[in-house]
Every structure is written in C-alpha cells, then in structure tokens.
Amino acid sequence: MYNLTQPIVVGIIVFALSQYFLKLILEPIIQFRKLLSEISHTLLYHQQELLSGNAEDLKLYKEIAGLSAKLRSSVYLIPFYNFLVKLRIFGLPKRDNILLSCRKLNILSYPLLKGVEELREREVEMGVGPQEHPDIIDKTFKKGYIRNSQLVN
Numbered sequence: 001m002y003n004l005t006q007p008i009v010v011g012i013i014v015f016a017l018s019q020y021f022l023k024l025i026l027e028p029i030i031q032f033r034k035l036l037s038e039i040s041h042t043l044l045y046h047q048q049e050l051l052s053g054n055a056e057d058l059k060l061y062k063e064i065a066g067l068s069a070k071l072r073s074s075v076y077l078i079p080f081y082n083f084l085v086k087l088r089i090f091g092l093p094k095r096d097n098i099l100l101s102c103r104k105l106n107i108l109s110y111p112l113l114k115g116v117e118e119l120r121e122r123e124v125e126m127g128v129g130p131q132e133h134p135d136i137i138d139k140t141f142k143k144g145y146i147r148n149s150q151l152v153n
Helices: 002-045 047-052 058-075 081-087 095-109 116-126
Strands: none
Touching (some): 002 058
C-alpha cells in the first residue's frame, strides 16, 4: 500500500503544478501574443486610412484606443512578467516598451483633425518625442504619421 501512495501523491503534485503553469502563466502569454497580432492586423489593414489621415470613421480610432488599453492591461495578467522578460523564453517585450507602444497607439488613435504640430507637442509633453526614441519614430514626423508601430524587444 505504501508503494502506491507515494507515486499517486507525486502525480497529483505534478498535475497541480502543470495546471498552475498552464492556466496562470502560459495562457495569459498566449492571449498576449494574440493581442499583439490583432494590433498588427488592425494597423496593417487600415494602413492607408491611417497614413492619409482621411479616416472619417471614428470606430477605427476607438478600436485602436481599445487595443492600446487591452495591451496595457494584458501585461498585468502575466504573473512574474519582469522575470519572464529576463528569461527571454517567451519573447516578451520589456514593460517600458509596452507602455511606450500604448502611448503611441493612443496618439495614433486621436482623430487627425488636429494639426501635426499639436500631436508632436503632445508627444514631447508626454516624454516620448522623436528626440527620446529615434528608432521608433520616423524622423519625417512632419508628414503627420508614425511609420513604425512595432513593439521593440
């Protein structure tokens, strides 16, 4: 009887640990990766409207703002996020890059009815102007759009 009890207890512990890892760590990471692909899809699908600034449908801007909010909140669903970033196993971007991307998505979600200079000033006020991150923001910002909206790892 003793010989069967020990393997059963070990099996239950292994099952519980694997379910913990699956439900609390792996599934939120998969949802996070799906969200990144949804953001990429939305930006690429509506690229012409965003670059021209002629998007008359405010649903697009609301969708981008919603994706930004989901992106920011999804980081908090993943336990031990900073530790997992340092491990580089799952390819998670740094939290600072996520926050920067959320800011950029929010700026992109503003209707482009305002002048480009106002958007640029707002970026500088937020501390994410072209001087701070030249690799993310296109140097030809005067054209009125952000050319590279990818998350930086």
